[in-house]
Amino acid sequence: MxxxxxxxxxxxxxxxxxxxxxxxxxxxxxxxxxxxxxxxxxxxxxxxxxxxxxxRRILYNRASADPDGKPWSERKAYIWWDEAAGKWTGHDVPDFQVTKAPSFRPEPGIGGPEGLAGDDPFIMQADGKGWLYAPSGLLDGPLPVHYEPLESPLRNAMHTQQSNPTREMFPRKENLTGPSPPEPGSDVYPYVVTTYRLTEHHTAGGMSRWSPYLAELQPEFFCEVSPELAAERGLEHLGWATIVTARTAIEARVLVTDRVTPLTVDGRTIHQIGLPYHWGVGGGGSIVSGDSANDVMGVALDPNVHIQDSKAAACDIQPGRRPTGPELPRYVEAYRRRAGISVDTGTARVTPEKDGS
Amino acid sequence: MVPLATFTSYYGRPIVKASPWKSDIPAYLFLGGLAAASSLLAAGADLSNRPELRRVARIGALAGGAAGTVALVHDLGKPTRFLNMMRTAKPTSPMSIGTWILTTFMPLASLAGAAEIAALLPFRVPIAGRLLDLGARPAGLLAAAVAPGLASYTGVLLTDTATPGWHAAQRELPLIFVASAAAAAGGLGMAGVPVGEATPARRMAVGGAALALVMEQRMEGSMGLSAKTLHSGKAQRLFNASRALSIGGAVGTIVLGSRNRAAAAVCGAALFVGSACMRFAIFEAGQASARDPRYTVVPQRERLRS
Amino acid sequence: MWGWSSAPDPARDTGWINAPARKGFFTDGSVCIGCKACEVACKEWNGIPEDGLQLLGMSYDNTGGLGASTWRHVAFIEQPRRAVGSDGFTPLPMVTAAPDQNTHAGSAETGIRWLMSSDVCKHCTHAACLDVCPTGALLRTEFGTVVVQDDVCNGCGYCIPACPFGVIDRRDGPPGARNVGIAQKCTLCYDRLRDDMTPACAQACPTQSIQFGDLDELRIRAHDRVDSLHAAGVTDARLYLADPNDGIGGAGAFFLLLDEPEVYGLPPDPVVTTRDLPAMWRTAAIAGATLVAGAAAAFVWTRS
Known part of the structure; x- marks a missing residue:
């Protein structure tokens, strides 16, 4: 070894x-x-x-010391340059060439790690610097900026552009997008839904729902809501709820918990709904099954690494089980009509300067 | 004692577990008590030369003991292993002690009871019949000697648990059970024997019912908070029925028991059923006290505070 | 019958010669993260059947409690929206970096803390289940633990109401499973102990919330832990069942809790029922004598 x-x-x-x-x-x-x-x-x-x-517990930990190699703050001292010993030392394993002094300056024209100075902590970057301005490598740079998720109940508070204009979209009837301000109709899906994992299951449950010892620990698909949202929508603890987005509607048992808190944003109360995504229907021999949280999430990708946004979407929640069979698409379609959704909506890259709302 | 206004629990779930016993066990509590007190009544009848009372009481002891044993075995999770009870004798286990008491009692009571049944047959059983005649009296007397243990250990069987309602009744329950056994056996004697010969049965029945009622009152005080379980749900219905039948049966016995055979039979039956109801009431109350964490937490909290 | 002593050694008191040091669990609820690995590892090792697919709505606890087919149970308690620092409510310090900078898991915004703790058979010094067992199926091992002999138990069920913690139960299914109809509970992995191995739950615990070892040493460790938690400001940390003078003579498996025991579903002051048994037998003797006296009285001064 x-x-x-x-x-x-x-x-x-x-x-x-x-x-x-x-x-x-x-x-x-x-x-x-x-x-x-x-x-x-x-x-x-x-x-x-x-x-x-x-x-090594913190990467790039050279940055915990100032350019001269002294901790920025004695209270937060992490690693530092020991002049007497001529090396970096501290509480963690230095993420830096151990004997390279803070004062070291490379000869011009040398590339790679040898070309980095003693005050260049970000050793995986070509120039050893942390980048706020990213002149290369990103399709949506060069400066960081805040965008709202593709479906959001809120207008972007930072600037006019609502969501990432460089996102990759797949507009088709199975992958519709709910309206966000400034477009009208976002009040049809007034809540935020997010997804996450539970310790007891693995990814979409393809293995763990077949294992009795795991399935019995988290046997049913549920949604987590705050007591405030439960009161607003008449949801009962351990009752059923239907969660509907522009894509479809799913049903889940209700867990009312204080762990979920309504957010206050811009003077408005925004309710969140949490969905663990380990369930699905079908699959011979599975011990437990349920609707799939992924069904209500849409697919739009970030342009750099092509990861979909499955952590935030707009939804409505209603007490009771969802319709089944042909009633289900009719139920979802009624929501879409009220929100004015079509394959073409939600596809504009650039938000108009003037708010339409 | 003022119960705490609030108490905490883990989502209202029970702390101790209720026994897994079904109606077999309260039935056995009754039948075993009936058998024990009947054998005492039979012994008295034998010694005082009351053959009719002796016959009914001996058969009652045999039938009650046999039915109770069947109920006990039936209640086991693995009835085929009932003989494992014989592996050991443990004074810390009332069930072990009770098993040995019952094991001693049953052959004796059976022999005495069988002699009475043989005598009722229209023909003489050769040899065996003669042996039964010879053995009936010593067997019956020995059964009566074991009987107090059989009638009283079942009280300890219940109180030696963490079931709040039972454990809290430990000073009264064995007395209630022997009294209730006397009421049932006396009631059986009254129903089965002409009034002229049934005086001891009437006395036993009335005395037993009276003592049971008095001790039940005291028990409610000892039980504290868990006494509430006697006054709700299934236990309440059984407990009320038991008291009504016992009081009615006892009063009826005093008034009419020595005069009218039919009335005596009705009163005897009332005391008999009242005794059974009492066993089931106490059983159900205990089960209810185990299912609600309040009865476990609150008295323990009080104890810690005092 | 056992007698009360200040330093009971259950294995030797039972007659084991050359018994090893008494073994036990110290379950530290202050570092339990609720992963339930103990529950799964226990079932895997001991071949225990799945026992229920109901959503219980008790936070993330869908196990409910200990039973014949659940020998480890992780409790989840959400304590909501009380003012931080109010009586009996200490937000948990996550990092004790420098003594002056504790950060807290209980968020200041929500005022919530989420208590978790893994429950298990207590392996009492004075074990009611063992005392009342009529067949001798429950036995005291050389490690001082309490174990059911599967091939001896006849399912009488007496141990179930006797346990002051509601631990042991009779397995009622599923059909075809092993040991249906007989009493089942944690063995402290008796088979693993005999091969000098750590019990499955302690082995699986990723945070050392479940610590296995010699009971004497675990008790010292636990007291140190409480002291350091108190020093860190977690004033409601307390040991449960670590005292050999309590109503069960101290437990082989004891706990560090952050709230009252009943919050976790544990009895606040458990007492082994058989402590009162001598008095109960005396009462029974009085009752038996009363019955004999009553029966005799029924026959005196009567005409036959």
């Missing part, structure tokens, strides 16, 4: 799996099984478990 990936040789005399995990068996000891109590070591607790790479 190698103690570090820097021991890897190109001549075939060493072998390694995923390089970041090299060192988890340093000295033949399962480092990730270490459980030294926090009271017996520094507050960073390097001997509790193990973190990749090289048991």
């Amino acid at each position: 190698l103690n570090s990936f820097v021991e890897m040789k190109a001549d075939g005399s060493t072998s390694g799996g995923c390089w970041i995990y090299t060192g988890v068996y340093t000295d033949g000891v399962n480092q990730s099984a270490r459980r030294k109590p926090g009271s017996q070591q520094s507050w960073v607790a390097p001997e509790w478990g193990w973190a990749w790479p090289m048991n």
Whole structure:
């Protein structure tokens, strides 16, 4: 077992799996099984478990010290330059060439890690700097900016542009988008729905819903709502609720919990609905089943890494079970008509300067 | 004692578990008590030369004991393993002690009871019949010697649990159970024997019913908060029925029991059923006290505060 | 019958010679994250059947409580919207970085804390289930734990109402499962202990909320833990069943709780029922004598 990936040789005399995990068996000891109590070591607790790479707990930690290598704040001292020893030291494993002094300046024209100065903490970047202005690499740069999710009950408070104009869209009748301000009709889907995982299940449940010991721990698809939303919509704890978005409607048992809190934004109360996404219908032999949270989410991708936004959508929630069979599309369609949704709506990239609402 | 205005629990779920016992167990509590007190009545009748009372009481002891044993075995999760009760004798286990008491009692009561049944047959059973005649008296007397244990241990069986309503009744329950057993056996004697010979049965029935009623009153005080379980739901209906039947049966016995055979039979039946209702009432009350965490938490909190 | 002693050693008191140190669990509710790995590991190792697919609506607890087919149970308690710092409510410190900068899991916005703790058989020093068992199916092991012998239990069910914690139960299904009809509960992984292994739940616990070891050492560790929590401002941390002088003689499996025991579904002052048994037998003797006296009285001064 190698103690570090820097021991890897190109001549075939060493072998390694995923390089970041090299060192988890340093000295033949399962480092990730270490459980030294926090009271017996520094507050960073390097001997509790193990973190990749090289048991480093915070990446780019050179940035915790000022350009001269001194902690920005004594209270938050993390790693620093030890002038006497001529190396970086501190509570964590330095994420920096250990002997490169803060004052080091490379010869001009040298590229790669050797070309980085002693005050360039972001060693994976070509210039060693943290970028606020990203002149290359991003399709929607160069400066960070806030956009509302594609479906939002709120107007973008920062500027005119409502949602990301560079998003990748797939407009078709199975993937409609609900209206957001300034377009009219967003009050038809007044709530925010989000999805998340439970400890007891794995992804969409394709494995865990077939395992009796996991299925019994979280046996049914549920939605989590605040007591305030439950009162507003007449939802009963452990009763049924129907959650409807521009895509479709699903049903879930209701868990009323104080863990979900209404948000106050711009003077308005915004209710959130939480859906764990581990259920689905069908699948021979599954022990538990239920509607799938993914069914109500739409597909629009971010342009850089092509990840869909499945964490925020606009919805309505009503007590009781959803319609079935041909009644279900009729039920969903009635919502769409009221909101004025078609394949063409929600596809404008640039929000008009003048609010239409 | 003023119960706490509020108490906390884990979503209202029970803390202790109610026993898994179904009606077999309260039925056994009644039948075992009936058998025990009947065997005492039979022994008295035997010694005082009351053959009719002796016959009814011995058969009552046999039938009650046999039916109770069947109920006990039927209640087991693994009835085929009922003999495992014989692996050991444990003074810390009222059920173990009770098993040995019942195991001692049953052959004796059966022999005495069988002799009475054999005597009723239209023909003489050869050899065995003779042996039964010889053995009936010693067997019946020995059964009567074991009977107080049989009638009273069932009280400990219930109170030696974490079931709040039962455990809190520990000073009264064995007395209530023997009194109730006497009422049932006396009632059976009254129903089955002409009034002239049934005087001891009437005394036993009235005395038992009276003692049971008095001790039940005291028990409610001991039970504290959990006494509420005697006054709601199924337990309440059974408890009220038990008291009405016991009081009515006892008063009726005093007034009419020595004069009218039919009236004596009705009063005896009332005391008999009243005794059974009482066992079921106490059983159900205990089960209810286990199902509601209030009866576990509040008295323990009071104890910690005092 | 057992007697009360200040330092009971249940294995030796039962007659084990050369018994190893008494083993137990210290379950520290202050670091439980509610992952339920203990529940799953327990069922996997012990081959316990699935026992219920109902959504219970008790926060994320769909297990409900201990039973014949649930030997570890993680409680989830949501304590909502009380003012932070009000009586009996300490938000949990997540990091004790520098002593002056505790951050709290209980959000200031919602004032919620989410208590979790894994319940298990207590392996009492004075175990009512073992005392009342009429067949001897329940036995005290050399490790001081209490175990049901599956092939001896006849399912009489007496241990169930005897347990002051409602732990043990009779397995009622599913049909075809092992040991249906007999009493079942945690064995503290008796089979693993005999091979010098850690019980499955403690092995699986990712935060060392479930600690297994020699009971004496666990008690010292637990008291240290409470002291450090108190020093960190978690004033409602308290040990439960760690005292050998309590009503069950102390438990082999004890707990660190952050609220009253009943909040977690545990009795606040459990007492082994058999502590009162000598008095109960005396009452029964009086009752038996009363019956004999009454029966005799029924026959005196009567004409036959």
